[in-house]
Amino acid sequence: MLLYNSRVSGNCYKVRLLLAHLGVAYERREVDVADRSNRPALLGGLNPALRVPTLVLDDGRSLGESGAILWYFGEGTRFVPDDPYERAQVLQWMFFEQYDHEPAIAVVRFWLAYSGRPVEDFADRLDERRAAGYRALDALEGHLEGRSWLVGDSMTLADIALYAYTHVAQEGGFELERYPAIHAWLERVASQPGHVRIDA
């Protein structure tokens, strides 16, 4: 099994973290996230979005979108609940992450820490994206107050999906000190047996 991967991408890290927990073996092929010019040659035919992560199964079938890859490997394991409402709640948080959280927090992190470009290039959008990121963190904090996990009483795909970019949000200048429930939850996720770091 082959994962088209980026070391710095939280979306790829979600997949690596789940596969580590599940003990599933795979190979990696690193893809540049700043220079995307070779994407059509590399990922055309494998992923209509031309993004990483893209996974190629042993039989040659491919799958894109971190959320879809997580679901493919997570269904039938402890990371996806059996209860239909809880399953939908897991997906709710995964869609929230891709719509509200990642396009703010991951994007600002990329601009500031990995794009190789000066911050002035993003000046016209930075304030708006930072405010959107804090709104997403506020929503996450509010939900985690009094809870150990996002859905139910154990770690699910929702926690893996939200952990990925939240735990490196400081690289985008987001101040996590304001968020005690998020802070405790990040520690909880990282202390699970089988956890691997984003740079592993």
Added chain:
Amino acid sequence: MLLYNSRVSGNCYKVRLLLAHLGVAYERREVDVADRSNRPALLGGLNPALRVPTLVLDDGRSLGESGAILWYFGEGTRFVPDDPYERAQVLQWMFFEQYDHEPAIAVVRFWLAYSGRPVEDFADRLDERRAAGYRALDALEGHLEGRSWLVGDSMTLADIALYAYTHVAQEGGFELERYPAIHAWLERVASQPGHVRIDA
């Protein structure tokens, strides 16, 4: 069952279209999509993202994110395949829609047709968002060439999710005439027994 709804939102229409196909009854409460000032009072505690659609089940439990609501009602019906890989493909297209397609096509449509603001207000972002929308349509067209449905050989949640904003993309100035496979697929979705229009 109560759906916090917007008549013009494609995300809400996805839910209404699936529930129509399944013959599930519900009430609607209209939410303003231009003036969002009452969202915390209306949706706080029901949906951390404060967006529509938000669904409140008969037992009072709530669910947000169109994709999660679709999955909740779609699992176990003909709109979600049994095969694990096909299930993941359905989610791949649903995540693609929320990450690449909706933030371009739905956003431009909202700016031009429903925001009540002059186009000059969005001039600095319009070209980039329109190019992103055409990239999403190109990906959709490429996949639909030679296929009747996005996943497998019948309509799934993926078709419902992508249909919602694609079929009104012209309201955002997107020219669908360039896309014969998309055009045929839109007709196919609309001709299914049980189909309802966005303004129904």
